[in-house]
Amino acid sequence: xxxxxxxxxERREAIATDGVExxxxxxxxxxxxxxxxxxxxxxxxxxRHLFSYRDTVALVVIFLTTQVLDAxxxxxxxxxxxFSEANPLLGGLISAKPVVAYLFKLGIALFVLLALLLxxxxxxxxxxVILLFAATSLVAPVANxxxxxxxx
Numbered sequence: 001x002x003x004x005x006x007x008x009x010e011r012r013e014a015i016a017t018d019g020v021e022x023x024x025x026x027x028x029x030x031x032x033x034x035x036x037x038x039x040x041x042x043x044x045x046x047x048r049h050l051f052s053y054r055d056t057v058a059l060v061v062i063f064l065t066t067q068v069l070d071a072x073x074x075x076x077x078x079x080x081x082x083f084s085e086a087n088p089l090l091g092g093l094i095s096a097k098p099v100v101a102y103l104f105k106l107g108i109a110l111f112v113l114l115a116l117l118l119x120x121x122x123x124x125x126x127x128x129v130i131l132l133f134a135a136t137s138l139v140a141p142v143a144n145x146x147x148x149x150x151x152x
Contacts (some may be wrong), residue, residue, distance in 0.1 A: 043118060050117055050126075059130040060113065066137040067109040071102045073144035083147065109137075 041049075050056050075098065077083040085091040094101040116130055146152040 046120075047117060053123070055127055056117075056130070059127065059134050060117075063113055063130065063134040063137055064109070066134060066141055067106055069141035070137065070144065071105055073141045073148065075102065077144055077148050080148070 051060075074085070074094075078085065078094065078098075085094045087094075090101050090105065093104070112133070116126075116133060119126070119129075121129065143152065
């Protein structure tokens with residue numbers, strides 16, 4: 001409507017409250033009220049919507065924790081001198097500049113996580129995909145730990 005503030009629209013709704021009908025309630029246009037609204041909003045709005053689910057937050061924390069554990073166990077294993085980096089792409093970078101290499105590995109993990117979260121999947125599929133990535137990323141730190149302990 002002309003002269004109205006930006007971000008609101010006039011909706012003619014009838015709301016019954018104790019027998020009184022209220023008409024013409026203002027509704028903000030930028031609020032996310034459903035998954036459908038979030039899916040067509042900005043990336044920031046979509047991520048905010050996803051992080052409102054506890055299961056998504058828990059899986060993201062597990063994924064990021066396993067990535068940090070992988071970097072930590074790899075760093076420790078390499079510092080013992082008994083092991084070498086198995087990744088041929090990062091082997092030279094880890095020996096030359098280990099901090100840059102580990103930040104690069106964590107940056108790749110964040111990029112993959114962001115790409116997974118920005119996929120417009122149904123919540124069950126999204127949960128299964130992130131769970132699969134979190135479970136798969138747990139393999140590396142467990143394998144590193146078992147190698148350090150001499151089990152593998």
